[in-house]
Amino acid sequence: MFNSISTSKPAITPPAFSIEGDFTMAMMRCSHGHFYDAAKHTSCPYCGVGADVVEGKTRRVPDHAAASAPAPVAAAPVAPQPAVPAASADPGVTRAVYRDTSSGISPVVGWLVCVEGPDKGRDFRIHGEKNFIGRSPAMDIALTGDESVSRDKHASVAYDPKHRVFWILPGEAAGLVYLNEQMVNTPMKLTSRDIVEVGKSKLMFWPLCDDTFHWD
């Protein structure tokens, strides 16, 4: 179950990476990739549940709270918090936030809706200025499910707030982009319900901003 670290003689010119250890400490790597001292632990202390005695002292795997303080830990968050600085409801707990920090900075101006391809049914927000389309999660419009879309900058959609028009632009990657079955070589204007095609995905364009509605 465990892969022991080999204790070979020092490598002279290792071809790549090699591992060495000495005979005084038997370092083990468990099947989950944790290193531990096999002289102290009979099994991986990071995988096991419960306490593991280490040279007379107890190494807590779970439960630090019970060992150090009797009870007040749970009571603390309930107590009234000082006004400043504001504290989270449960300090220290890892959690996500869905608040849109872009509001007031770069509000949504339109959408692309995937009508064909692996991301069919998903909508993508278009914000002001350039929005890059690609497969990488780092892209503004990330078609992560479509392997035939280039990772970075397959194409881009731009909103020009001065003239309130949308453009589709070819990207820097090798993949081609089509607008209503026509190849996009230079920037082309988008109108409502136009179909943008990248890889195996077809995206329907829906503007929010136009002459009748705009943010500024």
Add this chain to the structure above:
Amino acid sequence: MTTHFIGTDGLVYAPGNAQDVGKREDQQDSFGFSDPNDTGLMAHGGMLAIVADGMGGMAHGAEASQLAVRAFLQHYATKQIGEPITQALGRAVEAADRSVFEFATSVDLARDVGSTLVAAAFAPSGLYWMSVGDSALYLCRDGSLTQLNHPHTLGAKLAELVKRGVMSPEDAAIDPDRDALTSYVGAGGIAQIDSPGEGLAVTAGDIVILCSDGLYRALSHEEIARIATSAADAQEAADTLIASALARELPHQDNVTVLCVRITNQESK
């Protein structure tokens, strides 16, 4: 710790790891190193170290971070010699996201269960990383600490608004959601990732630290640098960092996980 990985460049990478549950009821952090016996991967992909900090109630956060670490290690291990490291890291993080998302969906908790993830690849061509969320990657060089990755928290976004003059520093500082994540794996698509296009050159004497937020909320950058620098080896550094964080006795001490990799010259180890 006397386990070492020796690179083609003659540098020796010594790993250490330590973890504590803090004052939480369960351990939601997970971590791992790639298999050092996989010499093929070592040659072109290097040694991989990863820390993940799960979120979601009770057992779900633990399961999420374990799945993220497992999927990431497994998919990075399939890297072929010709595949760029950045691409392999991208594949691995997408696989981690899918794995956690499938789990979250299966327990009807999509969008409530997820994990941060910070992975570092110590390759012959330099140090690469892939980071999502608020787990940290530090480079400790000449006694000072530099954070290599960019945290994905609302606080980091608010700091940008402060910089642009849209928000006051006072409002940003008291925002109750400032520590909440703006990107994580497990949502079925990752909002933001942080990964360099090229490897960062490391040198003998450098110490690279990966940790969950339980460490840097307890210790300052100066303290982390001092403890890591004065430790005899990577394992002692990791152990001492955990012990020092716990010694603060913070009332809400979170799970804390530290991975240290100490880089030395082959002759000086």
